[in-house]
Amino acid sequence: MMTERPLTRNIYPDRPPMNLKEYEQTGGYAALRKVCSSMDPAALQKLVQDSNLKGRGGAGFSTGMKWSLIPMDDKAARPKYLIANADEMEPGTFKDRLLLEGNPHQLIEGMILAAYAIQADIAYVFLRWAYHEAAALIRKSIQEAYDAGYLGTDILGSGFHLEMYLHTGVGRYMCGEETALLNALEGKRATPRAKPPFPQISGLFGKPTIVNNVETLCCVPHIVNNGAAWFKGLSYSEDGGTKVYGVSGKVKRPGAWELPMGVTMRELIEEHAGGMKSGYELKGVLPGGASTDFLTTQHLDIKMDYKSVAAAGSRLGTGTMIVLDSGTCPVGFVHNLQHFFAQESCGWCTPCREGLPWVEKILLALEKGDGKPEDIELLQMHTQFLGPGNTFCALAPGAMEPLQSALKYFMEDFEKHVEHKKCPYD
Amino acid sequence: MLSTTEKEAIDHEIGLVPHKRATVIEALKIVQQHRGWISDDSVEEIADYLGISPAEVDSVATFYNLIFRKPVGRHVILLCDSISCYVMGYKGLYAALQHKLHISFGQTCPDNRFTLLPNACLGCCDHAPAMMIDKDLYRDITIEQLDDILKKYA
Numbered sequence: 174m175m176t177e178r179p180l181t182r183n184i185y186p187d188r189p190p191m192n193l194k195e196y197e198q199t200g201g202y203a204a205l206r207k208v209c210s211s212m213d214p215a216a217l218q219k220l221v222q223d224s225n226l227k228g229r230g231g232a233g234f235s236t237g238m239k240w241s242l243i244p245m246d247d248k249a250a251r252p253k254y255l256i257a258n259a260d261e262m263e264p265g266t267f268k269d270r271l272l273l274e275g276n277p278h279q280l281i282e283g284m285i286l287a288a289y290a291i292q293a294d295i296a297y298v299f300l301r302w303a304y305h306e307a308a309a310l311i312r313k314s315i316q317e318a319y320d321a322g323y324l325g326t327d328i329l330g331s332g333f334h335l336e337m338y339l340h341t342g343v344g345r346y347m348c349g350e351e352t353a354l355l356n357a358l359e360g361k362r363a364t365p366r367a368k369p370p371f372p373q374i375s376g377l378f379g380k381p382t383i384v385n386n387v388e389t390l391c392c393v394p395h396i397v398n399n400g401a402a403w404f405k406g407l408s409y410s411e412d413g414g415t416k417v418y419g420v421s422g423k424v425k426r427p428g429a430w431e432l433p434m435g436v437t438m439r440e441l442i443e444e445h446a447g448g449m450k451s452g453y454e455l456k457g458v459l460p461g462g463a464s465t466d467f468l469t470t471q472h473l474d475i476k477m478d479y480k481s482v483a484a485a486g487s488r489l490g491t492g493t494m495i496v497l498d499s500g501t502c503p504v505g506f507v508h509n510l511q512h513f514f515a516q517e518s519c520g521w522c523t524p525c526r527e528g529l530p531w532v533e534k535i536l537l538a539l540e541k542g543d544g545k546p547e548d549i550e551l552l553q554m555h556t557q558f559l560g561p562g563n564t565f566c567a568l569a570p571g572a573m574e575p576l577q578s579a580l581k582y583f584m585e586d587f588e589k590h591v592e593h594k595k596c597p598y599d
Numbered sequence: 600m601l602s603t604t605e606k607e608a609i610d611h612e613i614g615l616v617p618h619k620r621a622t623v624i625e626a627l628k629i630v631q632q633h634r635g636w637i638s639d640d641s642v643e644e645i646a647d648y649l650g651i652s653p654a655e656v657d658s659v660a661t662f663y664n665l666i667f668r669k670p671v672g673r674h675v676i677l678l679c680d681s682i683s684c685y686v687m688g689y690k691g692l693y694a695a696l697q698h699k700l701h702i703s704f705g706q707t708c709p710d711n712r713f714t715l716l717p718n719a720c721l722g723c724c725d726h727a728p729a730m731m732i733d734k735d736l737y738r739d740i741t742i743e744q745l746d747d748i749l750k751k752y753a
């Protein structure tokens with residue numbers, strides 16, 4: 174059966190993305206016309222809430238719920254802001270790039286709709302510096318949208334005004350964390366802010382702000398065009414819609430595919446990614462980027478949705494999985510991850526600033542054959558110290574997820590490093 | 600002194616935000632685009648122009664990976680050292696680059712041709728290993744391709 178893939182239907186790997194005219198010819202900006210002529214912001218918020226759309230940026234928070242926390246009365250502080258989080262920098266994640274480069278107008282239309290729903294005055298695309306091609310495409314598409322009257326004053330005669338800007342970052346993983354992103358947009362270091370106040374009340378420049386992931390926003394035009402029930406029906410599980418999944422590592426055909434939310438891990442790896450390369454066996458999987466817990470072969474038949482992956486002890490995260498194969502050392506693998514997290518720690522709170530480099534050092538010692546039996550206990554301790562509730566933001570707890578689960582599933586490998594005083598995979 | 604072009608570009612950014620201070624990162628990007636890197640003098644000039652202290656500008660400049668506080672070569676190689684590229688063998692590429700260019704991460708060739716830097720995930724993990732030279736992205740790279748790639752950058 175052909176499954177519906179609204180987000181990527183018009184994305185072709187060998188063709189440049191659609192310009193405004195082509196986008197309109199395939200039904201683009203119809204959702205904006207519909208909303209401008211016949212829906213008030215409250216109705217649009219309700220529609221998105223009914224669709225069960227959950228944020229695709231990693232935390233899986235209900236998008237309709239998030240929007241509903243924005244002050245909507247006449248006394249609300251202005252300007253209000255809508256921000257597309259396009260800072261994609263979670264190692265192993267390459268899904269937003271596909272949407273940004275493949276169909277920039279879809280994102281822009283989704284942003285205008287989201288801005289309408291919360292009555293935002295200004296919208297930003299916060300784009301990762303490395304995505305040069307996306308930057309050029311988005312700049313061009315924003316201009317096309319202005320020229321066509323989809324941005325600016327009195328959009329399509331609705332009385333709604335919106336300005337949209339592209340902001341490119343200068344490289345820091347923390348810029349993706351939504352409150353740190355706000356600081357970066359204000360020209361500051363990307364350190365997180367205390368919550369409350371939540372960004373919906375006091376966000377960018379102290380004004381009400383919504384931050385949504387690129388993929389989340391790209392779903393919105395399709396929900397408007399086809400309805401909440403249709404969107405829910407796309408999915409194999411209770412979370413609405415499709416998901417852009419990805420697989421990287423030693424599989425035959427690494428890639429990204431839009432599929433019904435809730436396909437199994439087995440289908441992703443064995444069918445879409447073509448199974449393991451010959452000579453390699455599957456040993457473990459990080460299901461949703463570098464900061465999610467390992468799952469193993471026993472979990473292959475779980476559904477890749479928020480609830481099922483959580484029930485198996487991990488997180489759907491970004492839905493782009495990294496495969497650990499039988500020829501790659503799990504200790505070296507986790508060392509690589511912790512090197513990243515230690516380097517990207519913003520230094521704001523002590524457990525993370527001090528703890529992550531220590532974890533990295535211990536893992537390096539193990540890899541080099543200098544590990545001691547106590548080191549494994551020390552690693553275990555850190556997974557507690559840096560766990561949820563002990564740090565200012567989710568970076569450190571996220572870093573501990575692959576470590577704690579590696580210790581759970583691959584303990585034998587850690588022990589062998591200590592026993593043999595070398596990496597058994599070398 | 601900031602050049603007229605630099606000032607005009609910064610002024611444009613200032614027009615978009617509630618207060619000048621918010622344009623520090625944009626100003627750093629603009630100046631780096633013109634001068635290749637951010638010297639101590641550049642930090643002071645930006646601070647002066649935006650009416651904040653040099654220390655404040657520097658704390659922002661040093662926080663971000665892609666603001667260079669040291670001179671870089673004519674071309675900057677960013678080799679992805681994150682997880683998918685690790686699994687797919689970036690270390691072999693790194694060894695080959697070290698051998699060919701006689702520099703390690705953080706170093707610049709004596710003739711100023713290349714600076715070699717490690718970089719976090721470039722967002723094309725399905726085509727690992729990956730690297731960027733200036734604004735060009737290279738994917739699924741093999742050691743055999745390196746000579747042809749490097750040749751393009753004089």
Ligand SMILES: Cc1cc2nc3c(=O)[nH]c(=O)nc-3n(C[C@H](O)[C@H](O)[C@H](O)COP(=O)(O)O)c2cc1C
Pocket residue numbers: 227228229230231232233234236239258259260261262263346347348349350351352384385386387389390566567568
């Ligand atoms: C360290 C860190 C990095 C993050 N990076 C990103 C990112 O690059 N893109 C993204 O959309 N969300 C990222 N997030 C999640 C955001 O904080 C936020 O939850 C998300 O943008 C909300 O959008 P959504 O509700 O549409 O998912 C990151 C979170 C943390 C803690």
Ligand code: SF4
Pocket residue numbers: 347365517518519520521522523525526564565566567568569570
């Ligand atoms: S957990 Fe790490 S990244 Fe997050 S605020 Fe603390 S130091 Fe910064």
Ligand code: FES
Pocket residue numbers: 264265266679680681682683684685719720721722723724727728729
């Ligand atoms: S890990 Fe290298 S591109 Fe993502």
